[in-house]
Amino acid sequence: MSGTPPAPGRTTVPYHEDRSPGSGALPPRPWYAGSDAARLSLNGRWRFRLSPTVADTDTAFTAPEFDDAGWSELEVPGHWVLQGHGAPAYTNTAYPFPVDPPRVPDENPTGDHRHRFDLPPNWPGGPAVLHFGGVESCARVWLNGTELGHFKGSRSAHEFAVGPLLRPRGNVLAVRVHQWSSGSYLEDQDQWWLPGIFREVELHSRPEGAVADHFVHAGYDHTTGLGTLRVSCDPPGRVTVPSLGLDLATDESATVAVRPWTAEDPVLYDGELVTPGERIPLRIGFRTVRVADGLLQVNGRRILLRGVNRHEFDPHRGRALDRGTMRRDLLMMKRHNLNAVRTSHYPPHPAFLDLCDELGMWVVEECDLETHGFRALGWRNNPVDDPRWEPALLDRARRTVERDKNHPSVIMWSLGNECGTGQGLSAMAAWMRRRDPSRPLHYEGDPSCADTDVYSLMYADHAEVERIGRRTEEPPDDAELAARRRDLPFVLCEYGHAMGNGPGGLSEYQRLFETYPRCQGGFVWEWLDHGLHRTTPQGAEFHAYGGDFGEELHDANFVCDGLVFPDRTPSPGLTELKKVVEPVRITEGGSGDGPPRTVVIRNLHDFADLSGLAFSWAYEVDGVAHASGTLTVPDTAAGATAEVELPPVLSAPGGTRADGSYPEAWWTVRAVLAEGTAWAAAGHEVAWGQLPAPAPGDRTGPPVGPPVAPRRSGADLTLGPGVFDPATGLLTAVAGEAVHGPRLEVWRAPTDNDEAASGPSDPGPAAAWRRAGLHRMRHRTDDVALSPEALTVRTRVAAAGTDAALRVVHRWTAAAELLRLEVTVEPEGEWHVPLPRLGLRMAVAGSLGRVRWYGGGPGEGYPDSRAAARLGRWESSVDALQTPYVRPQENGARPGVRWAELTRADGTGLRIDGVPEFFLTARRWTTEELDAARHTTDLTPGERVRLHLDHAQHGLGSRSCGPGVLPRYRLTAGPARFAFTFSAVR
Structure with a gap:
C-alpha cells in the first residue's frame, strides 16, 4: 500500500x-515476563532515516539487500526527537495539527528503521511472533522484505506471526513509523508528542x-478466609501452586484457605501453568473487588485511595523507561504513604504492573484514549461518538484488558480520559463487562455514569466533595440516572494539581475522605514533572518545557505539574502529601486545661493492624x-483507635531565650516500620505527630536589660547595636553586620497557581495583583522621630495610580545588645x-551563607501546605533552602519560625527572633x-x-487546574502587628 496521501x-x-x-496483527494476549519458550531481544542500535513528509518516502528500504550505510543510528527503544x-512538542489539549479527522498534515515526519539480526544457535525454529511493546503513532512492518501489516494504538502491544520468514542469519526488520496518524486523534493526552519505537521489540x-x-x-x-482459583487457558493444561498444595486442570476450580492480596499486604502465591508447548x-x-452498599470494596472492606496519576516519563529518554526506574518510582511512592496509581492515560509498560503486584499498589488502569482537543470544538x-471509529476503540479496550487481566493490582478498568461522551465508550464498556465482570469500570467524562460503576470527577472543590459525601450533590436531569449515581462510590480521579509550588488544601481534602465513607480518595495530578533535560551553551543544566523547542502551538510549563x-x-x-495521607494519625488526647497527658493513635489502614509499626516519643524544649x-x-485493628499514656512530666532547663521570650516544650511521637519490608528498611518513618508538653522548669528568667536611648553620631543615627539612615530611618547595620532595610514587602514571584486564570472575567490572583500595582509599590517616609525610649519611623506604601495604601509604623527599641522592631500596619x-x-524585606552580606532556625522544617511550607513542617531546630545553607521549580517562582519559605541565625563559616553572624512566629525566606x-x-x-x-521575614503569606491552592485558595488562607489586607529582635551571633 502506498504511503502517499490521496489527491483531493x-x-x-x-x-x-x-x-x-491496523491490519495483520495477531489477537492480543496476556503479557508475562518470561517462560521456558525462547525469546530474543531486538533492542539496541538500529539504522535510521527521517523524512519530513510521507510523500518523500518509498518502500525500497524494506529490501534486505538495501544499502543503509549512509543512514544514522538510533537507540531502540527510544524517540527520534530526543x-x-x-x-519534541508539548500541548495539553490542543492537537498540534489541523483538526480534520482522520486526516493529518502533509508535514508528517516519518522515521524509517532497519535492524539486522541473527538467530542464536539454539533458537528452536517453528512458529514465532514479533512483539512490539509500544510505537508512536503508527507503524508499518516488514521482515526480510515481506510486509507483515501495520498498527496504531501507541501504548498497546502488537504482535505478528513471523516463524516461516525467519532465517538463521541476516534477518532484516524494517519498520516505518509516522509521527501523525488517525490514531493521534485518540491520543491527545496532555504530554509530549514523542514519536518512535519507545518500548521493547522482541522475537x-x-x-x-x-x-x-x-x-x-x-x-x-x-467471610470464610477462603480463596477460589480457576485458570482458563488456550490450549488446556495444568496449574500447580505448591505452597497451597494445588494441582489442577485448567478451568478446574479449587477453594483453599489463603492470605488475601491487598495493597498493604501484597501476598502472591507462586504457581506454574503448563501446556504441551510452554511452562509459564x-x-x-x-x-x-466489587461495588456494594454504595462503596468500592476489596475483600469486603471499603478502601481509601491515596493515589497519584502517573505518566511514563524520563527527562532523557521520554517514555522509554527501564524497569529500574519503574521500581524506584514505586519505592518512592510507597515510602511516601501512597497506595494507588491511575495509569494516566494509557496502559503502562506491563513490567510496572508486575511491580505493583509485588510491592502492593491499587491500580486503576486506563485505556490508551483521550480526545480532549475536540472539547474546544464543541x-x-x-471519534468516540462516531461509529466509524468503533473498531479502533474496541481494539484499544481489548488490548488493555487482554494484556493485563492477570494482575491482582488492577482493581478497575478506565475507559479513557476526557473524551466527552458517545456510543463508542458504551461499546467499550459493554465489551469490558462481558470479558471481565470481576472489575468495576471507571470513566470521569460522563456525569450520568451510564457506563461506569463509580462516580468520578476531577478538580472538584472541597465544598462539592462534601456535598457528594453527604449524597446531596446536584443530580443530573434524568431522575433514574440521578438515583443510580447517588448510590455509587465517589473518587476524585484528578485533584491537587501539583504544578510548581503547591498544591495547597490537601489536608482539607483528606479530612473529607476520612469523614464521608462515599468519598474514597483520589489521585493527585500528577507524579512527575515532564521537563526534558537540556544544557545551555555555557554548560548549565536545566529542564525544558513547552515552547523551548520552537513549537508553533504549545502549553508552556503546564507539562511540569508533578x-x-x-x-x-x-x-x-x-513531602506534604506523605504527611497528609499518612495511614496512622497521631493527635493529642485528654481533655480539659493544660497540655495533653495522652496521645491518640488512630489506625487509618484499610486492612493492617499496627503490629508492623514501632512507636517512640521524644520530649523537646526549643527543638532540643x-x-x-x-x-x-496495642496492635490496634484497621479503623480503630487507641489512647496511650505519655510519660510523666519531665524536668528540663528553664530560663528565657536571648530576647526574653520563654522556651516551649513539645512531645514528638513517631511511628516507624518495626521490620524491613520489600519497599523500605526497618526504622522507616510512616507517621508522626507533635503535641504541646508541660513547660520546663523556672519560667521567670533574667530581665533583658534597661532600654537604650537613640542618639545621633555624625551622619548616622544609632540605637543600641543598630545604625540607621537619619533621613529614611532605614537600618544600615546591626551588631556590626551591614544590612539594607528592612522595608515592608507585599509582593512575591507568582506561583503557577497564582498565575492561573479561570476565564476572561477572572484572570487569576497574579493578574489582579499586577493590576493593583503590588509588584511596584512605592515607599514614602513621613516621619523619623526620636524619643528617649525609641526611634519611630512612619511610612506609607502604595502603588502609582491608586489610593489604596498601607500605613506602616516601625518602632525601634534597644536593650543591652538587642535591637527590637515592632511593626504596625494599617x-x-x-x-x-x-x-x-x-x-x-532586607538584605545582608553574602558571606552569611549558613542558616539555623527553630521552627517548621526541614522543607518549605505555606499556609495551606505546611502539614509536613515539623517543629524543630534545622540547619541549611542559603543555597539549599531554594526549591528548584522548573519554572522559577516563590519558594523556600520556612513556616512557624521562632528564631533564625545567619552565620559565616566561622560561626559569627546575625540572629533574628520573631513574635509571633514568622515565615523565613533567604535567597x-x-x-x-x-x-x-x-x-x-x-x-x-x-x-x-x-531575606524575607513574613508575618503572613497568601495560600497556594491548586488553581493552576483546580480550586483556588480556601477562604481561611486568603491574606486579606487588614491591621497587623508583629515584631522582630536582632542580635549578634558570636
Whole structure:
C-alpha cells in the first residue's frame, strides 16, 4: 500500500489515515515476563532515516539487500526527537495539527528503521511472533522484505506471526513509523508528542501447544478466609501452586484457605501453568473487588485511595523507561504513604504492573484514549461518538484488558480520559463487562455514569466533595440516572494539581475522605514533572518545557505539574502529601486545661493492624531533645483507635531565650516500620505527630536589660547595636553586620497557581495583583522621630495610580545588645485583592551563607501546605533552602519560625527572633529576578543574601487546574502587628 496521501476528491485514504486499528496483527494476549519458550531481544542500535513528509518516502528500504550505510543510528527503544532528529512538542489539549479527522498534515515526519539480526544457535525454529511493546503513532512492518501489516494504538502491544520468514542469519526488520496518524486523534493526552519505537521489540518462540491465552481468576471470600482459583487457558493444561498444595486442570476450580492480596499486604502465591508447548510462571493474588452498599470494596472492606496519576516519563529518554526506574518510582511512592496509581492515560509498560503486584499498589488502569482537543470544538466530530471509529476503540479496550487481566493490582478498568461522551465508550464498556465482570469500570467524562460503576470527577472543590459525601450533590436531569449515581462510590480521579509550588488544601481534602465513607480518595495530578533535560551553551543544566523547542502551538510549563522533579527528586508537595495521607494519625488526647497527658493513635489502614509499626516519643524544649523512649501501642485493628499514656512530666532547663521570650516544650511521637519490608528498611518513618508538653522548669528568667536611648553620631543615627539612615530611618547595620532595610514587602514571584486564570472575567490572583500595582509599590517616609525610649519611623506604601495604601509604623527599641522592631500596619483606601505576602524585606552580606532556625522544617511550607513542617531546630545553607521549580517562582519559605541565625563559616553572624512566629525566606537573588526568570539557569546569585521575614503569606491552592485558595488562607489586607529582635551571633 502506498504511503502517499490521496489527491483531493479521492474516497480512500492511506493506511496511516484510515480509522482502522491496523491490519495483520495477531489477537492480543496476556503479557508475562518470561517462560521456558525462547525469546530474543531486538533492542539496541538500529539504522535510521527521517523524512519530513510521507510523500518523500518509498518502500525500497524494506529490501534486505538495501544499502543503509549512509543512514544514522538510533537507540531502540527510544524517540527520534530526543536523539537529534526533529524536536519534541508539548500541548495539553490542543492537537498540534489541523483538526480534520482522520486526516493529518502533509508535514508528517516519518522515521524509517532497519535492524539486522541473527538467530542464536539454539533458537528452536517453528512458529514465532514479533512483539512490539509500544510505537508512536503508527507503524508499518516488514521482515526480510515481506510486509507483515501495520498498527496504531501507541501504548498497546502488537504482535505478528513471523516463524516461516525467519532465517538463521541476516534477518532484516524494517519498520516505518509516522509521527501523525488517525490514531493521534485518540491520543491527545496532555504530554509530549514523542514519536518512535519507545518500548521493547522482541522475537518470541511460540512452539506448538504454547499458551495463546490464559486468564487467572483468583477470588477471595472475606467471610470464610477462603480463596477460589480457576485458570482458563488456550490450549488446556495444568496449574500447580505448591505452597497451597494445588494441582489442577485448567478451568478446574479449587477453594483453599489463603492470605488475601491487598495493597498493604501484597501476598502472591507462586504457581506454574503448563501446556504441551510452554511452562509459564504465575504470581497469584487472591482478592475480590466489587461495588456494594454504595462503596468500592476489596475483600469486603471499603478502601481509601491515596493515589497519584502517573505518566511514563524520563527527562532523557521520554517514555522509554527501564524497569529500574519503574521500581524506584514505586519505592518512592510507597515510602511516601501512597497506595494507588491511575495509569494516566494509557496502559503502562506491563513490567510496572508486575511491580505493583509485588510491592502492593491499587491500580486503576486506563485505556490508551483521550480526545480532549475536540472539547474546544464543541465535541464536533468526536471519534468516540462516531461509529466509524468503533473498531479502533474496541481494539484499544481489548488490548488493555487482554494484556493485563492477570494482575491482582488492577482493581478497575478506565475507559479513557476526557473524551466527552458517545456510543463508542458504551461499546467499550459493554465489551469490558462481558470479558471481565470481576472489575468495576471507571470513566470521569460522563456525569450520568451510564457506563461506569463509580462516580468520578476531577478538580472538584472541597465544598462539592462534601456535598457528594453527604449524597446531596446536584443530580443530573434524568431522575433514574440521578438515583443510580447517588448510590455509587465517589473518587476524585484528578485533584491537587501539583504544578510548581503547591498544591495547597490537601489536608482539607483528606479530612473529607476520612469523614464521608462515599468519598474514597483520589489521585493527585500528577507524579512527575515532564521537563526534558537540556544544557545551555555555557554548560548549565536545566529542564525544558513547552515552547523551548520552537513549537508553533504549545502549553508552556503546564507539562511540569508533578510531585517529583524531572530528575526524580521529591518536591515539597510530595513531602506534604506523605504527611497528609499518612495511614496512622497521631493527635493529642485528654481533655480539659493544660497540655495533653495522652496521645491518640488512630489506625487509618484499610486492612493492617499496627503490629508492623514501632512507636517512640521524644520530649523537646526549643527543638532540643531532653528525653526519649519507646511508646507501647496495642496492635490496634484497621479503623480503630487507641489512647496511650505519655510519660510523666519531665524536668528540663528553664530560663528565657536571648530576647526574653520563654522556651516551649513539645512531645514528638513517631511511628516507624518495626521490620524491613520489600519497599523500605526497618526504622522507616510512616507517621508522626507533635503535641504541646508541660513547660520546663523556672519560667521567670533574667530581665533583658534597661532600654537604650537613640542618639545621633555624625551622619548616622544609632540605637543600641543598630545604625540607621537619619533621613529614611532605614537600618544600615546591626551588631556590626551591614544590612539594607528592612522595608515592608507585599509582593512575591507568582506561583503557577497564582498565575492561573479561570476565564476572561477572572484572570487569576497574579493578574489582579499586577493590576493593583503590588509588584511596584512605592515607599514614602513621613516621619523619623526620636524619643528617649525609641526611634519611630512612619511610612506609607502604595502603588502609582491608586489610593489604596498601607500605613506602616516601625518602632525601634534597644536593650543591652538587642535591637527590637515592632511593626504596625494599617490599610488605607479600598483593597479589592488579597496580598501575596505581608512582612519585611532586607538584605545582608553574602558571606552569611549558613542558616539555623527553630521552627517548621526541614522543607518549605505555606499556609495551606505546611502539614509536613515539623517543629524543630534545622540547619541549611542559603543555597539549599531554594526549591528548584522548573519554572522559577516563590519558594523556600520556612513556616512557624521562632528564631533564625545567619552565620559565616566561622560561626559569627546575625540572629533574628520573631513574635509571633514568622515565615523565613533567604535567597541570593531578588524577588524581581525570581519573577523574571523562566528557567533555573536564569537565576544568578548576587553579592547579598535577600531575606524575607513574613508575618503572613497568601495560600497556594491548586488553581493552576483546580480550586483556588480556601477562604481561611486568603491574606486579606487588614491591621497587623508583629515584631522582630536582632542580635549578634558570636
